[in-house]
Amino acid sequence: MSEIDTLHLALGERSYDILVGGGLLDRAGELALPVLKSPGAIIVSDDNVAPLYLERLRQSLAGAKIDCRDVVLPAGEQTKNFRHLEELINRLLDMKVERGTTLIALGGGVIGDLVGFAASVILRGIDFIQVPTTLLSQVDSSVGGKTGIDTRHGKNLVGAFHQPRLVIADLETLDSLPAAELRAGYAETAKYGLINDAGFFAWLEDAGKSLLDGDIDARRRAVTTSCRAKADIVAEDERETGKRALLNLGHTFGHALEAETGFCGALLHGEAVAIGIVMAFELSARLGLCPPQDTARVRAHYSEVGLPTDPPAIEGVDWNPDRLIGHMSADKKVEAGAITFILARGIGEAFIARDIGLDDVRAVLESCII
Ligand code: NAD
Numbered sequence: 001m002s003e004i005d006t007l008h009l010a011l012g013e014r015s016y017d018i019l020v021g022g023g024l025l026d027r028a029g030e031l032a033l034p035v036l037k038s039p040g041a042i043i044v045s046d047d048n049v050a051p052l053y054l055e056r057l058r059q060s061l062a063g064a065k066i067d068c069r070d071v072v073l074p075a076g077e078q079t080k081n082f083r084h085l086e087e088l089i090n091r092l093l094d095m096k097v098e099r100g101t102t103l104i105a106l107g108g109g110v111i112g113d114l115v116g117f118a119a120s121v122i123l124r125g126i127d128f129i130q131v132p133t134t135l136l137s138q139v140d141s142s143v144g145g146k147t148g149i150d151t152r153h154g155k156n157l158v159g160a161f162h163q164p165r166l167v168i169a170d171l172e173t174l175d176s177l178p179a180a181e182l183r184a185g186y187a188e189t190a191k192y193g194l195i196n197d198a199g200f201f202a203w204l205e206d207a208g209k210s211l212l213d214g215d216i217d218a219r220r221r222a223v224t225t226s227c228r229a230k231a232d233i234v235a236e237d238e239r240e241t242g243k244r245a246l247l248n249l250g251h252t253f254g255h256a257l258e259a260e261t262g263f264c265g266a267l268l269h270g271e272a273v274a275i276g277i278v279m280a281f282e283l284s285a286r287l288g289l290c291p292p293q294d295t296a297r298v299r300a301h302y303s304e305v306g307l308p309t310d311p312p313a314i315e316g317v318d319w320n321p322d323r324l325i326g327h328m329s330a331d332k333k334v335e336a337g338a339i340t341f342i343l344a345r346g347i348g349e350a351f352i353a354r355d356i357g358l359d360d361v362r363a364v365l366e367s368c369i370i
Pocket residue numbers: 046047048049052075076077080107108109110111113133134135136137140141142143144145146147155156173174175176177178181184185269270
């Protein structure tokens with residue numbers, strides 16, 4: 001039986017464990033049982049993940065005498081919206097969900113964000129457990145309690161902070177993940193090195209390719225290092241009044257790129273983050289804050305693992321710097337009209353910047369749009 005790495009996110013009464021290991025789906029029942037208010041759970045998944053893993057999870061819960069039902073939603077970012085939130089909540093109410101019922105989000109960040117949000121509002125709040133099955137959700141979205149949906153005004157503009165009761169990250173589920181999705185999650189993994197852990201980024205420069213090719217030890221180290229880094233930041237600043245904003249490295253640019261595509265799926269969230277991180281480093285270098293060779297290293301590494309580093313050609317999308325800046329102005333991180341950027345003084349030295357001239361931002365966008 002493979003070893004479990006247990007990390008703890010310390011948040012007083014909202015504290016929880018993050019469990020990382022191989023084959024954890026088959027042990028989910030015994031692992032979840034101690035945190036359940038009653039032995040009743042509803043698994044929510046999507047129609048890509050359910051055929052692969054729902055039955056195993058059900059069996060494992062049944063083995064621990066947990067009564068379990070399920071809801072399966074369409075896969076994809078477009079499910080993270082008001083319509084599917086309403087549908088999910090109505091289906092849960094049809095199933096007579098109770099205050100002691102725990103929702104289990106089985107899937108990637110889309111399912112995790114949507115289910116977490118539904119859990120935060122249904123019956124004025126019930127418990128949920130994250131069972132992340134993408135690299136992105138294992139290193140980032142399942143930890144920290146940000147839940148929500150996209151609206152026509154932009155990404156994640158409606159949501160709640162609602163911490164899960166437990167995170168169970170089974171590394172073996174990554175084996176079935178399409179390569180592009182794995183790479184998208186890799187963009188967020190490398191982000192932790194770029195924020196404050198230059199050693200981790202240097203390790204990824206060596207180990208990144210084997211991690212993507214399936215090396216489970218490299219995956220374990222990457223997921224545990226990322227979750228540890230995120231848990232430390234969230235424990236200090238749960239509601240993003242300060243330091244947590246660092247986790248948004250690349251996201252001001254990235255969310256604008258995603259919004260411009262209308263969340264059509266042609267640009268994955270992690271791909272947009274990779275481009276956004278390169279743009280944040282380009283902006284930092286342009287402002288004389290970051291050595292250009294560090295910016296070049298970031299660009300080279302993302303490119304080497306097959307991630308886009310500039311906005312790609314997408315049918316029907318005409319990248320326009322002013323429209324992208326318009327999207328940034330609608331971001332929830334805008335304060336007194338000023339757009340927040342996470343910039344860097346070098347690899348592993350990210351910081352929050354609120355006084356950046358839009359002419360510099362426009363110049364970086366123009367230089368990156370081919
Ligand atoms: P996703 O949930 O859409 O999953 C990607 C695709 O992979 C989907 O088609 C899904 O069905 C499929 N899939 C999932 N697991 C699989 C598996 N093991 N095998 C085969 N296919 C599988 O996308 P994602 O990249 O996991 O998450 C992106 C979302 O996460 C975005 O909406 C983003 O805003 C959000 N996010 C949230 C936070 C947060 O803190 N809450 C942080 C980062 C990103």
